[in-house]
Each structure stands twice: as C-alpha cells, then as structure tokens.
Amino acid sequence: MGLNSGPAAAGNIGSEHYLQYATLGDVTNVASRVCGVARAGEVVLSESTRARPKKSPWLLTPLPPPRVKGKDEPLTLHRVEWEASSG
Incomplete structure (x- = not known):
C-alpha cells in the first residue's frame, strides 16, 4: 500500500451511461x-504523508529515493515497520 497526502479534485466523473467516483491531480x-514502489505486505509513505503528524507513532525506514514518471526529482519515501499480530 502506498500513501500520499495533499489536495486533490474528487467527485463523480463520466456520463449518464457510466459514472465513477475518482480523484484527479498530481497528488x-x-x-x-x-x-x-510498495511490495506485497508493505506500507510506504510519501514525505508529505510522513510529515503530517508531529511525531510518527510508527517506526519508519527511509527508502532509496526512486525516480518516477512525471517527476523531475526522486521521491522521498519511508516504509512503515510493523508486525502483524498473531491474533
């Protein structure tokens, strides 16, 4: 799972024959x-999501900054380190 934070346009898009709810924009x-970037079982946060809480309740591991389509600079990403409970 990958999480990013910021303003986005959201709403119903389509026609009277096909309508779907979607978000649009750079975010x-x-x-x-x-x-x-996230692999199976991982939660990866963008820098904008990581910076939202003043102090993260999770242990975060910085990832090597990947270059991605549509961005001049590589992304700053963090993996959430968590253990699934054994229930």
Whole structure:
C-alpha cells in the first residue's frame, strides 16, 4: 500500500451511461507511483504523508529515493515497520 497526502479534485466523473467516483491531480498521480514502489505486505509513505503528524507513532525506514514518471526529482519515501499480530 502506498500513501500520499495533499489536495486533490474528487467527485463523480463520466456520463449518464457510466459514472465513477475518482480523484484527479498530481497528488493522485504520486500516490499511484508510491503504490508501485510498495511490495506485497508493505506500507510506504510519501514525505508529505510522513510529515503530517508531529511525531510518527510508527517506526519508519527511509527508502532509496526512486525516480518516477512525471517527476523531475526522486521521491522521498519511508516504509512503515510493523508486525502483524498473531491474533
């Protein structure tokens, strides 16, 4: 799972024959790129999401900055370190 934060346009898009709820904008595109970096079972945060809480309740590991389509600079990403409970 990849998470990114910021303003986005959201709403119903389509026609009377086909309507779907969607988000648009750079924030949505970056979120898709962050999802593409995350491997199965991982949660990866963009820098804008990491910076939202003053102190993270999770242990975060910085990832090597990937270059992604549509961005001049590589992304700053962090993996959430968590253990699934054994229930």
